[in-house]
Amino acid sequence: xxxxxxxxxxxxxxxxxxxxxxxxxxxxxxxxxxxxxxxxxxxxxxxxxxxxxxxxxxxxxxxxxxxxxxxxxxxxxxxxxxxxxxxxxxxxxxxxxxxxxxxxxxxxxxxxxxxxxxxxxxxxxxxxxxxxxxxxxxxxxxxxxxxxxxxxxxxxxxxxxxxxxxxxxxxxxxxxxxxxxxxxxxxxxxxxxxxxxxxxxxxxxxxxxxxxxxxxxxxxxxxxxxxxxxxxxxxxxxxxxxx
Amino acid sequence: xxxxxxxxxxxxxxxxxxxxxxxxxxxxxxxxxxxxxxxxxxxxxxxxxxxxxxxxxxxxxxxxxxxxxxxxxxxxxxxxxxxxxxxxxxxxxxxxxxxxxxxxxxxxxxxxxxxxxxxxxxxxxxxxxxxxxxxxxxxxxxxxxxxxxxxxxxxxxxxxxxxxxxxxxxxxxxxxxxxxxxxxxxxxxxxxxxxxxxxxxxxxxxxxxxxxxxxxxxxxxxxxxxxxxxxxxxxxxxxxxxxxxxxxxxxxxxxxxxxxxxxxxxxxxxxxxxxxxxxxxxxxxxxxxxxxxxxxxxxxxxxxxxxxxxxxxxxxxxxxxxxxxxxxxxxxxxxxxxxxxxxxxxxxxxxxx
Numbered sequence: 001x002x003x004x005x006x007x008x009x010x011x012x013x014x015x016x017x018x019x020x021x022x023x024x025x026x027x028x029x030x031x032x033x034x035x036x037x038x039x040x041x042x043x044x045x046x047x048x049x050x051x052x053x054x055x056x057x058x059x060x061x062x063x064x065x066x067x068x069x070x071x072x073x074x075x076x077x078x079x080x081x082x083x084x085x086x087x088x089x090x091x092x093x094x095x096x097x098x099x100x101x102x103x104x105x106x107x108x109x110x111x112x113x114x115x116x117x118x119x120x121x122x123x124x125x126x127x128x129x130x131x132x133x134x135x136x137x138x139x140x141x142x143x144x145x146x147x148x149x150x151x152x153x154x155x156x157x158x159x160x161x162x163x164x165x166x167x168x169x170x171x172x173x174x175x176x177x178x179x180x181x182x183x184x185x186x187x188x189x190x191x192x193x194x195x196x197x198x199x200x201x202x203x204x205x206x207x208x209x210x211x212x213x214x215x216x217x218x219x220x221x222x223x224x225x226x227x228x229x230x231x232x233x234x235x236x237x238x239x240x241x242x243x
Numbered sequence: 244x245x246x247x248x249x250x251x252x253x254x255x256x257x258x259x260x261x262x263x264x265x266x267x268x269x270x271x272x273x274x275x276x277x278x279x280x281x282x283x284x285x286x287x288x289x290x291x292x293x294x295x296x297x298x299x300x301x302x303x304x305x306x307x308x309x310x311x312x313x314x315x316x317x318x319x320x321x322x323x324x325x326x327x328x329x330x331x332x333x334x335x336x337x338x339x340x341x342x343x344x345x346x347x348x349x350x351x352x353x354x355x356x357x358x359x360x361x362x363x364x365x366x367x368x369x370x371x372x373x374x375x376x377x378x379x380x381x382x383x384x385x386x387x388x389x390x391x392x393x394x395x396x397x398x399x400x401x402x403x404x405x406x407x408x409x410x411x412x413x414x415x416x417x418x419x420x421x422x423x424x425x426x427x428x429x430x431x432x433x434x435x436x437x438x439x440x441x442x443x444x445x446x447x448x449x450x451x452x453x454x455x456x457x458x459x460x461x462x463x464x465x466x467x468x469x470x471x472x473x474x475x476x477x478x479x480x481x482x483x484x485x486x487x488x489x490x491x492x493x494x495x496x497x498x499x500x501x502x503x504x505x506x507x508x509x510x511x512x513x514x515x516x517x518x519x520x521x522x523x524x525x526x527x528x529x530x531x532x533x534x535x536x537x538x539x540x541x542x543x544x545x546x547x548x549x550x551x552x553x554x555x556x557x558x559x560x561x562x563x564x565x566x567x568x569x570x571x572x573x574x575x576x577x578x579x580x581x582x583x584x585x586x587x588x589x590x591x592x593x594x595x596x
Contacts, residue, residue, distance in 0.1 A: 006474070006477075006510075007415060007418075007419065007473050007474060007475075008474075008475040009418070009419040009422035009423060009472070009473065009475075010415070010418050010419065010422065012422050012426065013418070013421055013422035013425070016422070016425055016426070031477075031514075032514045034514060053411065053511070054511070055510060055511045055512065055513060055514045056511070056512065056513070056514055056539075056542070077410070077411050077413075077414035077415045077418065078410040078411050078414050095414070096414050096415060096417070096418035097414065097417045097418040097420070097421040099421075138542065149541075149542040150542075151542060
């Protein structure tokens with residue numbers, strides 16, 4: 001298993017509590033999400049104990065980057081919006097500070113549910129959390145072995161590509177394994193408009209909208225990119241731009 | 244309920260003197276028009292006494308019913324009505340008193356219109372004065388209520404701003420203490436002590452209280468020590484402050500939220516070890532405090548002021564009515580927050596308490 005928390009003492013207490021479980025070995029303790037992603041890929045742990053508020057990328061964003069997330073027990077001090085999601089999907093969540101008894105209960109719960117699919121649960125949890133969270137301000141993407149954090153205002157547009165979404169920025173595009181409707185929900189609707197079944201545009205990037213064939217238009221962005229605007233997308237764009 | 248003008252001694256004096264003058268005036272006037280001294284005195288006395296009674300009636304009436312602006316014509320009708328009553332009563336009394344004096348009766352009938360207009364004028368003036376008095380009273384009462392309400396709202400707001408102690412901080416500190424208890428009980432005890440002193444500080448200090456820079460820095464140190472235990476080697480701080488300005492003053496509990504903001508910003512925006520700097524200096528009549536923290540310009544876009552700074556800005560605005568006391572700057576990978584605290588206004592604030 002792996003422990004991920006940015007506070008050293010918070011990590012050490014989990015290690016201490018784990019001494020009662022000689023069969024569980026801690027593969028690594030990590031102090032941030034980047035280390036966490038690496039360690040999870042390297043060791044493929046059965047269980048991680050994860051803090052939410054961490055530097056650069058939070059616990060949820062870190063999980064999004066992992067293809068087959070392991071079972072997760074969250075350990076957090078206070079996270080209003082996430083607690084509901086925990087109740088629904090997490091194996092368990094520990095509210096700091098927690099005692100040994102409570103910790104052992106969580107481990108027991110994990111062992112009881114071990115046979116069920118932890119991965120599916122974790123995926124559902126992430127979806128729920130991202131929907132209840134305040135509007136996203138950044139998109140976290142894994143680009144090869146690097147982790148890319150893109151502030152939403154730097155996004156030019158999004159394009160659907162099979163099971164992925166291409167996130168276009170000035171540095172080209174990055175692939176994120178989410179759906180278009182997911183982005184439509186988590187991005188600020190006053191800044192991002194779904195102009196087409198397969199496209200979402202950042203309004204601040206549009207320089208002009210040209211007609212294109214009959215019934216359809218094309219939005220020209222500052223970068224010079226041309227993004228299709230469908231028959232239903234055009235009125236949406238117009239009303240938000242106040243035309 | 245507005246207090247009656249008669250409750251004010253100065254008004255009573257003016258009121259009496261005015262009526263004495265009017266009485267004397269009327270006596271001389273009537274004598275001038277050919278009445279004997281005795282007749283003039285009786286005539287004037289009756290008239291003036293009735294007018295005074297009418298005035299008292301006006302004061303009572305207006306005390307309980309002050310007409311709205313658009314209903315001032317009611318007042319005019321009252322004036323006319325009261326004048327007519329006064330004249331009628333005067334007439335009944337005087338004609339009965341002098342029923343054998345032909346010359347006086349003729350004079351009275353000839354002077355009736357002059358009497359009516361004179362009494363109307365006097366009463367009109369008096370009603371005007373009374374209305375002004377009550378309106379002024381009502382307004383100053385309203386002003387007091389408004390000021391009270393404003394003050395309450397302001398205090399409530401300041402209280403709220405100060406109460407925004409992050410639950411994250413508290414719970415995570417407690418968690419660190421739990422961890423220390425097992426391995427390093429002495430340090431756990433020390434941290435409990437620091438946390439208690441810190442919390443006591445937030446409870447005890449009052450909103451308008453001004454403290455010296457030295458006190459505030461001592462308090463800040465408690466907070467920083469706790470945070471350093473929490474984050475270990477990742478967090479270091481550097482405080483630069485010349486001893487000569489230790490006695491400068493600032494509102495209590497102002498620095499901690501700024502520091503908290505800088506620490507959060509610094510710690511959660513980078514994964515490296517960070518150093519938070521605080522520098523205090525004196526410029527003109529201001530205490531200037533500069534707080535610096537590192538950040539990553541590539542992934543974050545500092546939007547002017549974070550939440551922690553908004554509440555600091557709001558607090559300074561409520562205290563000084565100025566919006567230019569908090570400023571921020573992002574340069575390369577260092578984010579700088581500067582606050583200025585005017586030093587001359589604090590005296591009056593201190594005295595107010």
